[in-house]
Amino acid sequence: MRLKGLIFGGVATALLGMGFASSAQPANAAAWHKGSPKAFVGTWKTDGYPAYKFTNTKITVYGKGGGTSKAMYKYLGHKKYTVKYKVQGYHYKETFTYVNSHKLKGHGFNLTR
Numbered sequence: 130m131r132l133k134g135l136i137f138g139g140v141a142t143a144l145l146g147m148g149f150a151s152s153a154q155p156a157n158a159a160a161w162h163k164g165s166p167k168a169f170v171g172t173w174k175t176d177g178y179p180a181y182k183f184t185n186t187k188i189t190v191y192g193k194g195g196g197t198s199k200a201m202y203k204y205l206g207h208k209k210y211t212v213k214y215k216v217q218g219y220h221y222k223e224t225f226t227y228v229n230s231h232k233l234k235g236h237g238f239n240l241t242r
Contacts, residue, residue, distance in 0.1 A: 160203070161201045161202070161203050161213070162201065162202055162203070162204075163186070163199070163200075163201055164185050164186045164200060164201075164202070165183040165184065165185060165186070165187075165188060165200045165202060165212070166183075166202050166204070166210050166212075166227075168227050168230070169183040169210070169212075169225070169227070169233070170183050170184060170185060171183060171242060172242070173233055173240040173241070173242060174240065174241055174242070175238055175239065175240055175241075178191070179191045180192060180238075180240060181240065183200070186199060186200070187199055187200055188200040188212065188214045190214070190216050190221075194216060194217045194219075195216070195217075196216040196217050198214045198215045198216055199214065199215075200212055200213070200214045201213050201214070205224070207226075208226055208227040208228070209224060209225070209226050209227075210224070210225050210226075210227065211223070211224045211225075212224075212225060223235060223236065224236060225240075230242070
C-alpha cells in the first residue's frame with residue numbers, strides 16, 4: 130500500500146512539474162524598443178552639418194530626402210544599436226556604435242554633437 134502511494138505521489142509531482150515547465154514563456158531580449166536610445170537624444174552632425182536629430186520618440190533625418198518619423202531601436206551589445214525608421218515611404222535600418230557622449234559611428238561615417 131505504501132509503495133503505491135509513493136509511486137502515485139512521484140507521478141503526480143512529475144506531471145505537475147511538466148505543467149509548470151511548459152507554461153514558461155522565454156524572454157525575447159532582442160526586441161525592438163520604441164523611440165530612440167537615451168544616449169542618442171540630441172542633434173548629431175557630420176562635417177559640421179546636421180545629419181540626425183533624435184528625440185525620445187522620433188528621429189529627424191537631414192538628407193536622404195529628409196523627414197521626421199517614429200523611431201525604433203534594438204540593442205546589439207557592445208554599445209551597438211540598430212535604429213529603424215521610415216522616411217518618405219522608404220524603410221531604413223542603420224547601425225550606430227556609441228563611442229562617447231560626443232561621438233557616434235555609423236556605417237562609413239562619423240557623427241559628432
